[in-house]
Amino acid sequence: MFYKGEPIMKKQLSEQRFAWLVIAPACVIVFGIVIFPLFTTFIYSLKNMDLTSSQYGQWVWLQNYLELLKDKEFWSTTGRTAYFTGVSLTVEITLGIFIALLLNEDIKGKTFLRTIIIIPWAVPTIVNGAMWKWIYHPEYGALNALLTQLGLIDHYQSWLGSPWLAMNMIIIADVWKMTPLVVLFFLASLQLRNLSIYEAARVDGANIFQRFYHLTIPFLKPTILVIIVVRTMEAFKVFDIIYATTRGGPANGTLTLTYDAYLKSFTNLQYSQGATISYLIAFMILTLTFLYVKVLKSEGAN
Amino acid sequence: MKKALLTLLSIILLAGIVAGCSTSSSGKDGKVTINALFMKQAGYSEEDVKAITKEFENKNPSIKVKPTFVPYEALEQKIQTSAPTGGYDIVIIDAPWTAKFAKAGFVKEVSDKLTDSNRSDIFAGAIDSVSYQDKLYGMPWLNDTKFLFYNTDMLKQAGFDNPPNTWDELLTQAKAIKDKGISDTPIVGSWAQAEALICDFTAFTSSFGGALVDENGKPTVNSKENLAALTFMTQSLKDGLTNSKSTQYLEEDVRGVFSSGKAAFALNWTYMYNMANDPKESSVVGRVGIAPVPGTQGHNGMSVNGGMGLSVTKGSKHADEAWKYIQYLSSKDVQKRFAKNALPIWKSLYEDQDVVKTGPEVVEASKVQYENLENRPRVPWYGELSTELQVSVQKALLGEITPEQALDSVQKKAEEIASK
Known part of the structure; x- marks a missing residue:
């Protein structure tokens, strides 16, 4: 009895030490590839890190931020990014709900269909980008061939040749890739639906549209909000598909914030501008997420 | 047992990190x-x-x-x-x-x-x-450097024995080729929003006698020679002599269009000559002409370094x-x-x-x-200049703004950048 406490103490201590030992590598990695760069980037955004400038390395505090916020180009890039995010999100959610409803039906081969719907999402973005670049190719692209053979267009179009059209074509490519994920979310929550309510609605004479609007949509609302939060974060940071297809062109028509940050850092050697844009992106996403969470919470209260 | 294993694993991981960070450049054997x-x-x-x-x-x-x-x-x-x-x-x-x-x-x-x-x-x-x-x-x-590539067959069909010496001659030949229905859009260039566009643009401006910066590194983007060059480029697009899809093309796309026999003239790097003559890659084998870039009245044809x-x-x-x-x-x-x-x-x-x-x-x-x-301007701020040029020149090529507006806006920005 007398000795009982001591070994336990000893054991606890070594337990603790052991725990530290085990998480040490994770700490090193997290510090090395997340926290340290995050901190350095912040410092960069407060300094003049323009490698070719004579004032290299001097503190400029908030000047980088002010300059950027006063820059008209920066705001049109932000607008473009918002357009990309908004449109692709709307299309993905609309398509996602309908595809999920279809796949939720008891149709023949539904397991097969549910499996293959994942394929676009499983393709790496950079591969997806390369693929769509070829589909849109103005001389030997598949889209041109298809539309011409169907008689919808009489000569080959330049899909990525003008700014506004190019942006929308990129959105289509992104929607193609990301809709499966959205479908998956909706399908999962549709499976949890209480079907007896639908039976009751049907007995009460509600038609298919009424049932969809009054039952399905409210039921899917929480899922929709989750998707909006997750996808906004991703879409706002869009980079790889732009890199693989248009590289911001034509005439900056598809230049998004992250691609702008990349260009500033690695083509212009202005690391501080790149860092500042990165922090502003983070801030914007943070604000959006905060708003979403507010909405989510008030939804929950209702 | 489990603890020992975990400890071992974390040691291996740590060792891996340390090893990954160091680079050994001198071997044991000297x-x-x-x-x-x-x-x-x-x-x-x-x-x-x-x-x-x-x-x-x-x-x-x-x-x-x-x-x-x-x-x-x-x-x-x-x-x-x-x-x-x-x-x-x-x-x-x-x-x-x-x-x-x-x-x-x-x-x-x-x-x-x-x-x-x-x-x-x-x-x-x-x-x-x-x-x-x-x-x-x-x-x-x-x-x-970039050369002028031409399809010898198309030139012959249109009644020309020699490649053009000046850009005006090139326009005349291109017009004849288009009018005779030999090619719908005889000229193709790599004018996407990329460095490739500035390579072509440099060849054009210098062949028109212009320069993007002077000897002291001061920007001279909106000189009248540069304006003439950009106007030439936009006009050829408007007249349908240059393939309108050029604004989304890089060098490899230009090679594709030229090699499939859809264009009579193309500006591209040296490598295209061998590849356009490779039967596996091309349908214009033996019909590929290569010539120096055309000039203008009083100016030699210059190309980009x-x-x-x-x-x-x-x-x-x-x-x-x-x-x-x-x-x-x-x-x-x-x-x-x-x-x-x-x-x-x-x-x-x-x-x-x-x-x-x-x-x-x-x-x-x-x-x-x-x-x-x-040379493309040999100034430390070339990266920024190139980015600005790519966007504004493209806007002019797409007809969103006039060539004057495009070059004036780049000139203004270049002055700001250069004075930093």
Whole structure:
């Protein structure tokens, strides 16, 4: 009895030490590839890190931020990014709900269909980008061939040749890739639906549209909000598909914030501008997420 | 047991991190290892470079070379992230990067390493591509420029025996080709929002007698010569003589269009000549003409200097060995043997029959064009200038703004950037 406490103490201590030992590598990695760069980037955004400038390395505090916020180009890039995010999100959610409803039906081969719907999402973005670049190719692209053979267009179009059209074509490519994920979310929550309510609605004479609007949509609302939060974060940071297809062109028509940050850092050697844009992106996403969470919470209260 | 295993695993992980961070450059046997960064490309391909490296290692048993190959798009970023620490001892650099890399202190100055006699035997354009403010920051290695490619069949059908000497002649020929229904859009260029556009733009402006910056590095973007050049480009698009899809094309797309026989004229790098004559890649084999870029009244046809050089990074710990390897790669002997894939930087080799035999037409056009090369502005802020130009020139080409507006806005921005 007398000795009982001591070994336990000893054991606890070594337990603790052991725990530290085990998480040490994770700490090193997290510090090395997340926290340290995050901190350095912040410092960069407060300094003049323009490698070719004579004032290299001097503190400029908030000047980088002010300059950027006063820059008209920066705001049109932000607008473009918002357009990309908004449109692709709307299309993905609309398509996602309908595809999920279809796949939720008891149709023949539904397991097969549910499996293959994942394929676009499983393709790496950079591969997806390369693929769509070829589909849109103005001389030997598949889209041109298809539309011409169907008689919808009489000569080959330049899909990525003008700014506004190019942006929308990129959105289509992104929607193609990301809709499966959205479908998956909706399908999962549709499976949890209480079907007896639908039976009751049907007995009460509600038609298919009424049932969809009054039952399905409210039921899917929480899922929709989750998707909006997750996808906004991703879409706002869009980079790889732009890199693989248009590289911001034509005439900056598809230049998004992250691609702008990349260009500033690695083509212009202005690391501080790149860092500042990165922090502003983070801030914007943070604000959006905060708003979403507010909405989510008030939804929950209702 | 479980605890022991976990401890072991975390030790291995830690060891892995430590090992991953350190680079061992000197082996136990006194061998020095140098890391070199190359570009994946057609001339001096991976196989070529590896073969040359093998020869070098056999001749210098104490040096081991580890070459890495990345595509052009990834090159700039890779150099920036590794040069200060010497992750690579040798990096290949593109002409427009020399100024900023020199200013940023990424690469070593090597002015005293090239003898005067060697210097005088190298094309001036090639030297320019690795110099900044009269100092040398690398050894020229690849000579390249854009040529005017033409489809000899189409020209003949339209009744022309010779390629155009001036841009106006080119327009006349293109119009005839279009009117006779030989090609809908006879001209094609790589005018996407990318460096490729500025390469073509530089060839145009300099052939019209213009320059983007003056000798003192002051921007002269909106000069009347440059305006004439840009107006020429936009007008040819408006008239339907230049393929409207050019605004989304890079060099490889231009090659595709030309090789499939859809265009009569194209501006492109040297590599297209061999590939457009390769039956596996092209349907215009034997109908490919190559000529110097056309000029204008009173101005020689100028083309863009697309030379690349090899530089020793500031952080390199084996600069001497690295330079030795660079010298071997760019030596006359090696350049002569590989002349079929990439034309030499040495003037004297162009008289060598073995070199001429590899492609008499290309050598002939090169001899003229290499004497008429224009550099993209050799200023440290070229990256920003190029980005601004790409956007504004594209806007003009797409008809969103007039050529005057485009050049005026770039001029204004360039003045701001240059004064920083």
